[in-house]
Structure formats: C-alpha cells, structure tokens
Amino acid sequence: EVLLVESGGGLVQPGGSLRLSCAASGFTFSNYWMHWVRQVPGKGPVWVSRINSDGSSITFADSVKGRFTISRDNAKDTLYLDLNNLRAEDTAVYYCARGVVGTLSYFDYWGQGTLVTVSS
Amino acid sequence: DIVMTQSPDSLAVSLGERATINCKSSQSVLYSSNNRNYLAWYQQKAGQPPKLLIYWASTRESGVPDRFSGSGSGTDFTLTISSLQAEDVAVYYCQQYYSTPLYSFGQGTKLEIK
Numbered sequence: 001e002v003l004l005v006e007s008g009g010g011l012v013q014p015g016g017s018l019r020l021s022c023a024a025s026g027f028t029f030s031n032y033w034m035h036w037v038r039q040v041p042g043k044g045p046v047w048v049s050r051i052n053s054d055g056s057s058i059t060f061a062d063s064v065k066g067r068f069t070i071s072r073d074n075a076k077d078t079l080y081l082d083l084n085n086l087r088a089e090d091t092a093v094y095y096c097a098r099g100v101v102g103t104l105s106y107f108d109y110w111g112q113g114t115l116v117t118v119s120s
Numbered sequence: 121d122i123v124m125t126q127s128p129d130s131l132a133v134s135l136g137e138r139a140t141i142n143c144k145s146s147q148s149v150l151y152s153s154n155n156r157n158y159l160a161w162y163q164q165k166a167g168q169p170p171k172l173l174i175y176w177a178s179t180r181e182s183g184v185p186d187r188f189s190g191s192g193s194g195t196d197f198t199l200t201i202s203s204l205q206a207e208d209v210a211v212y213y214c215q216q217y218y219s220t221p222l223y224s225f226g227q228g229t230k231l232e233i234k
Contacts, residue, residue, distance in 0.1 A: 035223075044213055045162075045170060047223040061222065095169055106160035106217050108181065110169035 002026040002109045004096050009114030016086050016118070022079040022096030022111055030054070030074040033099035035107060036081045038092035038116075046092075049081065050099065064090075086118045122146050122219045126212075126226035132234040139201040141229045143214035148194045151218065158218035161190055161199045164228075165210045173212075174199065201231075209233060 008020040022034070036048040049060045049070040058070055069082040079096050093113040099105035123146040133139040149158045157177035162170035172181045174190035177197055187202045201208055214226040 037223075044225040044227045045215075046225070059220075100175075103220050104158060104217050105220075105223075106172060106175045106215065107170075107223075108172050108175075110171070113169055 002098070004098065004109055004111035006094065006096055006111045006114040009094065009116045011117045011119065012086055013120050014087060014118055018083045018086070018116060020081040020083065020094055020096075020114055020116070022081075024077045024079065024096075024098075027098075029072075029077040033102060033105060034072060034079045035097045035099055035105075036070065036079075037095045037097050037107070037110075038090075039095065039113075040092045045095070048094070050103075051079070052102075083116065086116075088118050090116060091118045092116060121222050122149065122216050122224050124214055124216055124224050124226040126214060126229045128229060129227070130230040130232065132232045133201075133204045134234045135206065136203050137234075139204050139208070139231055141199045141212050141231070143192075143197040143199070143226050145195045145197075145216055147219075149216045149218035150194050157193050157197070158216055159190075159192070159197050160215045160217065161188075162213045162215065162225075163208075163210045164213065170213060204231075204233070206233060 003025045005023045035050045037045045039045045051070045067085045071080045095113045096111045097107035098109040100108050125144045127142045159177040161174040164170045178190045189200050191198050211228045211230050
C-alpha cells in the first residue's frame with residue numbers, strides 16, 4: 001500500500017522557519033517525481049514545488065521562490081520542504097503528493113497533510 | 121498561466137440522480153502530438169486529502185466506481201456522477217497538468233445531497 005506521511009508543521013512567527021518531512025512507503029520512492037501542494041482551508045489546492053526522482057531538477061511556484069527549498073533522501077524514502085522567511089499567506093495545510101508521469105503529471109497519491117500556521 | 125474555472129460553485133442533487141460539474145480552462149490543455157487532454161479530477165471529503173478520480177480527462181483511476189465519468193476536450197470538461205450516492209458528498213476539483221510547472225486547480229465545486 002502506498003503511504004505518504006507528512007510531519008513538521010506547527011505554529012511559527014512571521015519571518016520564521018520550518019522543515020516539513022514526507023515519509024514514503026509502499027513503492028519505489030527513487031523512481032518518482034514528488035511534489036508539495038498546499039491548501040488554505042475552504043480554498044482549492046495550490047502547487048508549491050516539485051523535485052525529480054534523483055533530485056537533480058527542482059522547480060518552485062513564484063510565490064515561494066527564494067524562500068522555500070525542496071530536497072529528498074532516496075536512501076531514507078523521505079521528501080523535505082524547508083520553509084524560510086515565512087509570511088502569513090503561507091498559512092495552509094501542506095501535502096506531499098506523488099507525480100505519475102515525469103513533468104506533465106497528475107498526482108495519484110497524497111499524504112494526509114501537515115498544518116503550517118504563520119502568526120505572531 | 122492557465123486558469124481553471126469550475127461551475128457551479130455548489131450543487132445539491134437528490135440521491136440516485138445525476139450530478140454534473142463543469143471545468144473550463146483559459147487555454148487548451150489538449151496536446152496535439154498525442155491527442156491527450158492533460159486534465160484530472162479529484163474528490164476531497166471533509167478532513168481528507170484530495171483523491172484522484174479521473175486523469176487524461178476521461179480515464180478512471182483504479183478502484184473508482186464506474187458511476188464517475190469524465191468527458192470533454194480542449195478547454196471544456198465535465199465530471200458526471202451518474203447516480204449520486206451519500207458517500208459522494210465532497211468538494212470536487214479539476215486540475216490541468218499541461219502547462220507546468222504551475223499545475224493549476226479549479227476553485228472547487230461543493231456537492232451536497234438535496
């Protein structure tokens with residue numbers, strides 16, 4: 001069974017930092033592109049970042065470029081998202097999701113999400 | 121950037137009746153080289169992550185009941201639930217994956233029981 005489990009969310013002050021993790025199991029993690037998608041409760045999902053299977057290709061949405069970093073450890077089957085210089089508008093549930101077909105991909109499995117709240 | 125617009129924003133349908141949700145993209149998501157529409161549909165129940173229902177606009181994901189179907193091409197797409205069941209109450213989202221890296225989603229359609 002494919003399982004994605006996020007952790008690391010919490011309450012942080014504006015300008016602060018967090019590291020989110022996504023532990024994967026039930027599939028060969030190193031074969032898949034992985035993504036982070038966030039969602040403000042009551043709103044539609046918004047794609048944040050992606051990383052290819054070996055970590056050599058990384059892309060971010062303009063809204064987080066320069067502030068967020070994505071990485072992966074294929075030996076540990078884990079995806080990461082480092083959130084820096086956080087703003088109130090970064091408050092959301094953050095999901096990791098598995099991409100199916102390279103760059104032009106829908107997302108076939110999602111984690112349960114971890115809530116990030118940016119507030120003073 | 122491709123903008124995805126769904127209609128209606130909310131919908132109430134009687135049990136056993138048909139539910140239809142529309143999704144319009146601001147530009148075509150049909151890839152002419154392979155004649156595929158890069159459009160997916162997701163279902164999100166309260167407190168849960170989105171669940172993939174349909175991809176390539178009309179291919180049902182494994183395990184999804186056959187009462188769910190997707191249609192359309194180019195810029196206009198439809199998700200149809202042929203006979204609404206109580207467990208289908210959810211918010212439904214369309215997503216384009218034609219123009220990346222911005223994998224844009226629609227704003228969602230909330231489906232309820234009448």
